[in-house]
């Protein structure tokens with residue numbers, strides 16, 4: 475037992491050096507503070523001062539912190555908050571639940587990342603004729619190296635391309651340490667570094683929108699906060715046209731504090747801002763989005779592909795832990811709708827989201843006129859009119875008559891609505907961005 479203890483001298487969760495308990499399900503050694511949280515989640519905890527029988531000792535010798543963390547944290551992205559970094563009670567609770575109960579990072583999360591052989595698939599620009607580049611490849615790495623070494627054909631300012639560089643052509647001189655590595659760097663470590671880079675390129679660049687309480691000079695004001703591309707924008711409300719102020723993500727130091735409940739702390743050269751929410755999970759989600767954005771900008775810098783945004787979506791909360799979360803947009807188009815009190819039929823702009831069907835008087839309106847909540851039991855019915863008809867029914871809390879602009883659009887609505895309802899029956903499909911599939 476002493477040998478096992480000396481191999482597990484630091485807490486598996488917070489890395490504290492005073493280990494006094496062990497989790498008998500995962501075989502991890504813990505400090506007293508983390509052990510308390512494990513007990514809170516009904517995980518089987520034993521004190522190390524207990525007596526262990528041979529079977530238990532054999533189990534512990536085969537498990538241990540390193541082994542468990544390797545499998546439980548295989549998909550842990552570098553921007554996720556850890557109790558090692560923030561020794562807060564709230565973070566410990568969140569961490570133990572995410573790591574052991576939900577096992578968010580335990581799955582092989584990078585299955586979709588293509589594996590590229592560093593030696594193959596190199597392309598280079600052979601010559602440019604009448605502004606048309608003539609591209610050669612794929613060639614082996616040795617061939618690129620040979621052409622460069624010969625110095626008569628490929629030079630430092632030549633352009634080359636390999637999948638590990640993401641999406642664009644790179645100057646050969648920038649890739650020299652991969653093409654002609656020094657003897658100090660092993661091929662395996664270059665491979666690993668490139669694969670890591672590919673994984674990062676595979677992450678969606680985060681964006682976040684939602685209400686937060688901004689605390690500034692001891693006053694607390696509710697603000698609509700948007701993370702978009704490289705900017706954090708603070709609006710008076712979610713229907714405001716222009717932000718009150720904005721910060722560049724590169725200029726902001728992002729951290730968490732725990733003075734009066736968990737809060738985001740943003741520090742710029744001239745200003746300190748604190749943002750809070752009554753929900754701890756919401757603060758953590760914001761922290762991950764902001765930290766991920768600044769991390770990706772730092773490591774991938776100029777070859778990061780910024781996605782296109784629908785600016786109308788800036789007014790919709792996409793913080794999944796918020797009460798205001800409406801879900802992702804699935805479909806949108808004009809529909810005619812029968813009023814619920816007056817049976818008059820009016821055209822409205824409809825937006826289908828994972829949580830419900832929203833309608834607006836005008837397409838550009840920031841606030842919806844109303845929302846029809848979808849339930850797993852909601853039914854979509856198409857009349858058995860022999861003539862082609864644009865009419866269909868949504869049967870939920872009430873019966874709603876709807877008309878699409880044409881038969882083709884009606885069919886599209888029926889398919890999308892049925893998919894959205896089917897997804898409500900299977901909540902796993904509504905993924906959190908933390909589960910990095």
Ligand SMILES: [Zn+2]
Pocket residue numbers: 485486487488489490504505506507508509
């Ligand atoms: Zn600990």
